[in-house]
Amino acid sequence: MPLIDSLQAHLPAFTALRRDIHAHPELCFQEERTAQLVADKLTEWGIPIIRGLGKTGVVGVVKAGTSDRAIGLRADMDALPMTEHNRFAHASQFPGRMHACGHDGHTAMLLAAAHHLATHRHFDGTAYLVFQPAEEGGGGAREMMNDGLFERCPMEAIFGMHNWPGIPQGQFAVCDGPIMASSNEFRIVITGKGGHAAMPHTSIDPVPIACQMVQAFQTIITRNRKPLDAAVISVTMIHTGEATNVVPDTCEIQGTVRTFTLGVLDMIEQRMRDIAQHTAAAFGAQVAFEFQRNYPPTINHRQEVAVLREVMREVVGADKTLEFEPTMGAEDFSFFLQAKPGAYFMLGNGDGAHRSAYAGHDGGSGGYTLGPCTLHNPNYDFNDALLPIGATLWVKLVERWLGPQASPAQG
Known part of the structure; x- marks a missing residue:
């Protein structure tokens, strides 16, 4: 698997960041701490930011070269109004709030990609890194658009990634057309x-x-x-x-x-x-x-899916680039895809075996049930091994979409 070396090297740091977000979950349009953490990290890495879109949304703007072309990458930040059953060290510190859908991992993956893009800038154009609030019922994507997201960030296309329990760890899945329902x-x-x-x-x-x-x-x-x-x-x-x-x-x-x-x-x-x-x-x-x-239904665009599949095969191989069976679940990334070309896709979170590392923390299983664990489950936890995989995909997608910077003319 040709993962980017620096992303693998920084895995401990981004794992710690992901677990910090997991321990401090915030509900839709209340993501003040998470948004500040994201903004602080982006600023630390020299990435200009836009704040206030969709109330708590944050957009990082990474530019390189001279091209006017641009691409958008989206991660959701909000948690769910449910009580976590896990008792490991990074479990939610707030009863009635939990990252049971992996948005903590999505945020950490995009931050890891942001760090690499800002450090290397091997592309020609602009990558807009969209950290979105309120996916879980609040319509944060719609609200960011209402506040002028695409006017202030004129991207050609936008892409969104979600972890998916049940798909083997580190495999990608996508499909043309409808992928999630209204x-x-x-x-x-x-x-x-x-x-x-x-x-x-x-x-x-x-x-x-x-x-x-x-x-x-x-x-x-x-x-x-x-x-x-x-x-x-x-x-x-x-x-x-x-x-x-x-x-x-x-x-x-x-x-x-x-x-x-x-x-x-x-x-x-x-x-x-x-x-x-x-x-x-x-x-x-x-x-x-x-x-x-x-x-509304989440409907992928064929051309964008074709490019995405090429990048997936480059990162994990053709045998681990799967066809996703559409689900009747819903996703507010659909609002973005009504306004812009793009695609929504899945990254396999595995069958829950990664949680065995927590066994014995409390003298037992760590407070979760072994075996597969679905999204929106009180025993769910994001698989940190995905962080460099997802971040590598984001970086490679930006580089493929925008292309390399033109070489200086030779005199």
């Missing part, structure tokens, strides 16, 4: 007429109406959706009633919709609205239908 939520409130459960004929019971709706929603997937178009409707909450002998006045339904295209999403939203309204009307009830679009 994320959307719905809330439906059915209002009937409450009454005594022994005399249901005097009431308009919202519960069977809700049951009819939930069943009918699945016919959108099986009968309205083209079979080749991926989509999911999941009803995840139904709330109603206070006593077993009372027909309730209202029933509330909530859930999520995931699609890979906006056209399918438009169809699903309209069909759900129609079903909700007409089903309620058929039973003499009233209905309020709310549909909230959170993140």
Whole structure:
């Protein structure tokens, strides 16, 4: 694996930095300490910075040569509102906050790449290093764009990397087109007429109406959706009633919709609205239908994926450059890809074996369960062995995209 020697040499320092971030997790738009750490490191290495985009976002600007060409690299910084179960030395110091998705590692990898790019500058153009807040539900990418990211940093393309448990350590995976789905939520409130459960004929019971709706929603997937178009409707909450002998006045339904295209999403939203309204009307009830679009689908651009695959093969080899199977998870990098060409890709985090190094720290396993550990899991931890791999990919991508500086003309 042709990793950059200096990145491997600096692994202990960037491992310590990653673990410091892990121990001090911050939620969306609250990444004050993390943003300051990033800004301090970039400034220390002589990299100009832009702050305040998306409230706590930081952008490092690394220039070399004379070209006007530019590329963007993105790392997310925020943590999740969940309590960590690990008890190793760098575990979260704050109950209810945890880096359970590896954003600490993403930040450290991009910082490692920043250090190398600033030190060597073997490219011609500008690398914009985008440290983004609030990926976990806050839409930080959108907010950075609203604050003028692409106007102040006019890049040709932007790329994002995420670690992925289950893919072997150090292997990359990417695909053309949709790689992650849109994320959307719905809330439906059915209002009937409450009454005594022994005399249901005097009431308009919202519960069977809700049951009819939930069943009918699945016919959108099986009968309205083209079979080749991926989509999911999941009803995840139904709330109603206070006593077993009372027909309730209202029933509330909530859930999520995931699609890979906006056209399918438009169809699903309209069909759900129609079903909700007409089903309620058929039973003499009233209905309020709310549909909230959170993140659009993350759709990679073919040309950018082709360049990325070449760099992946250079770094880890063709046999470790995989085709990623799209997932119904969502990612706000999608906002960037709606505005700019680019690609989102995965770096294998392994099966969790790296956590065995912590065994015995507390007289046991280190507070985690052995075996594979998924994202958003209280036992998750980023694999520090990935730091030089991901950083090497970032450096090589910048150098490939922007090319070398022109040699001075010979007199």
